[in-house]
Amino acid sequence: MSSAEETTISGTGVVAGIAYAEAVWVRPRPELPGASTPVPEEQRDAEFDRFVEAADLVASRLEQRANGADGQAAEVLDATSRMAKDRGWHKAVRKGVRTGKTAEYAVVGATDKFVTMFEAAGGIMAERTTDLKDVRDRVIAQLRGEPEPGLPAVEGEAVLLADDLAPADTATLDTAHIKALVTELGGPTSHTAIIARQLDIPCIVAMGASLRDIEAGTVLYVDGAVGNVTIGADEETSKQAVAEYRERAEKVAQWTGPAETADGHRVQLLANVADGNAARIASDSVAEGIGLYRTELSFLSASEEPTVEEQARIYAKVFNAYPESKVVVRTLDAGSDKPISYATMSDEENPALGVRGLRVARDNEALLTRQLDAIALAAENRDDNAPTWVMAPMVATAAEAQWFAGLCRERNLVAGAMIEVPAAALMADTIMPHLDFVSIGTNDLTQYTMAADRLSSQLAYLTDPWQPAVLRLIQHTCVVGHDNNVPVGVCGEAAADPMLACVLTGLGVNSLSAASTALAGVGAQVSELTLEQCQKLADVALASSGPSEAREAVRELIEKYRD
Numbered sequence: 386m387s388s389a390e391e392t393t394i395s396g397t398g399v400v401a402g403i404a405y406a407e408a409v410w411v412r413p414r415p416e417l418p419g420a421s422t423p424v425p426e427e428q429r430d431a432e433f434d435r436f437v438e439a440a441d442l443v444a445s446r447l448e449q450r451a452n453g454a455d456g457q458a459a460e461v462l463d464a465t466s467r468m469a470k471d472r473g474w475h476k477a478v479r480k481g482v483r484t485g486k487t488a489e490y491a492v493v494g495a496t497d498k499f500v501t502m503f504e505a506a507g508g509i510m511a512e513r514t515t516d517l518k519d520v521r522d523r524v525i526a527q528l529r530g531e532p533e534p535g536l537p538a539v540e541g542e543a544v545l546l547a548d549d550l551a552p553a554d555t556a557t558l559d560t561a562h563i564k565a566l567v568t569e570l571g572g573p574t575s576h577t578a579i580i581a582r583q584l585d586i587p588c589i590v591a592m593g594a595s596l597r598d599i600e601a602g603t604v605l606y607v608d609g610a611v612g613n614v615t616i617g618a619d620e621e622t623s624k625q626a627v628a629e630y631r632e633r634a635e636k637v638a639q640w641t642g643p644a645e646t647a648d649g650h651r652v653q654l655l656a657n658v659a660d661g662n663a664a665r666i667a668s669d670s671v672a673e674g675i676g677l678y679r680t681e682l683s684f685l686s687a688s689e690e691p692t693v694e695e696q697a698r699i700y701a702k703v704f705n706a707y708p709e710s711k712v713v714v715r716t717l718d719a720g721s722d723k724p725i726s727y728a729t730m731s732d733e734e735n736p737a738l739g740v741r742g743l744r745v746a747r748d749n750e751a752l753l754t755r756q757l758d759a760i761a762l763a764a765e766n767r768d769d770n771a772p773t774w775v776m777a778p779m780v781a782t783a784a785e786a787q788w789f790a791g792l793c794r795e796r797n798l799v800a801g802a803m804i805e806v807p808a809a810a811l812m813a814d815t816i817m818p819h820l821d822f823v824s825i826g827t828n829d830l831t832q833y834t835m836a837a838d839r840l841s842s843q844l845a846y847l848t849d850p851w852q853p854a855v856l857r858l859i860q861h862t863c864v865v866g867h868d869n870n871v872p873v874g875v876c877g878e879a880a881a882d883p884m885l886a887c888v889l890t891g892l893g894v895n896s897l898s899a900a901s902t903a904l905a906g907v908g909a910q911v912s913e914l915t916l917e918q919c920q921k922l923a924d925v926a927l928a929s930s931g932p933s934e935a936r937e938a939v940r941e942l943i944e945k946y947r948d
């Protein structure tokens with residue numbers, strides 16, 4: 386694909402796939418109003434009623450869309466519609482209107498107040514500010530009688546461009562028309578990326594300000610695997626690439642597993658889940674079990690620690706989705722971007738490097754042992770042959786691994802650790818003898834290896850799991866795992882990328898755990914190559930100077946093997 390006038394801009398590819406279509410921009414957010422002459426006192430009640438009517442309309446539209454969606458999309462829309470009805474937010478608007486502000490201006494003030502609060506809380510709470518600002522913009526547009534901001538109506542096929550997508554928009558994208566998503570902001574773990582993965586639509590995030598120069602109607606060639614958007618690409622070659630991509634997608638849809646390389650080397654495909662619902666969805670997919678149950682996500686809004694029995698009931702819901710297969714439960718990864726009120730310190734200067742994950746239990750071992758008791762209790766009813774594995778997040782030393790494994794074994798639980806701190810990868814030979822398995826968390830391993838915040842869109846070029854530095858740590862971990870007979874899995878987002886999954890297989894990873902929707906693509910790709918070819922891919926990736934070079938080199942080699 387080359388032409389004299391083609392221009393390519395690059396971002397971070399988060400969902401592989403090819404699209405060739407005209408650009409459309411998400412309808413702009415309304416200009417925010419400023420202060421104006423005070424609303425006369427006798428009109429203030431009516432002004433507030435006007436707000437309530439607009440907020441109700443916005444909420445009910447979102448609710449309707451939630452009813453027509455399912456899974457994560459329905460949850461996101463439902464949560465956003467509840468925000469439009471939030472009592473605290475309404476109260477803050479009323480307060481503003483009572484002082485003479487227009488409904489529009491009071492909405493801005495009330496939203497700012499909550500945004501500041503959410504940002505101070507940090508982590509997942511901070512991410513909710515996008516949802517709240519989205520509700521603000523919808524209500525303001527409604528108050529002004531303007532069309533609701535967000536997705537335009539699209540006829541034919543289009544590539545959707547945006548600064549960042551509001552969760553409510555990404556949740557209901559019409560994939561019959563929208564063939565790719567490209568955003569200026571966002572990162573590999575942002576909301577846009579998660580939904581794009583769920584919809585399996587090619588997606589590139591963190592393109593930077595240069596995206597703004599692309600006008601609606603410009604024909605774009607999007608390559609989600611590499612993270613490139615090309616203007617002026619040759620039409621015939623581009624259409625050919627799209628046809629080949631769709632043919633592959635068809636193959637993926639028909640792939641049923643289990644995963645093995647073309648010469649019969651098995652790789653277990655497992656699902657990452659947050660609760661029983663996601664586990665049930667996974668059980669309908671090609672996932673052979675659960676490779677990462679993030680227990681902390683069940684307790685983000687809990688103000689008190691649930692009792693052992695309450696916890697056991699929650700965990701049992703995940704176990705029930707896979708009564709006869711492996712389930713890997715991760716103990717509470719509280720802290721950093723996932724603050725949990727009863728477990729996390731609130732005043733850390735640097736929470737990503739602070740008391741998070743297993744570290745929380747150093748001064749509060751009972752919190753961990755109660756969780757292990759609950760896991761053991763929930764596992765009591767499992768089939769004798771169904772493996773229940775438990776792993777600790779953020780293990781950094783052999784002493785931590787030994788301590789955690791001891792607590793697990795007292796309860797007859799299979800003990801493992803996440804390898805997500807570079808020290809743990811480098812010291813794997815001292816850590817592994819204490820454990821039954823390890824699972825590499827590439828999201829944090831990348832963040833800590835590259836010293837780059839995984840939530841920062843400016844640093845997405847660093848927090849790329851194709852970073853050869855990260856691959857070298859994975860290689861080392863696999864070699865040590867092999868020497869110690871300890872199975873090595875990967876449960877970060879890297880496992881969701883079909884090409885990278887082949888590299889990981891070549892490095893010696895035994896299982897890959899990712900969002901269940903990503904697994905068929907991974908399995909289908911792995912099944913096309915022999916183990917030796919995967920090892921060659923690993924060699925070229927390890928020898929590359931950067932993530933883009935690694936992707937490109939691996940892609941070229943895969944294409945060569947296909948011919």
Ligand code: PEP
Pocket residue numbers: 677679718805825826827828829830876877878
């Ligand atoms: C990781 O760090 O790669 C991981 C799987 O854990 P989390 O994304 O929950 O931190």
Ligand code: MG
Pocket residue numbers: 778805826828829
């Ligand atoms: Mg992690």
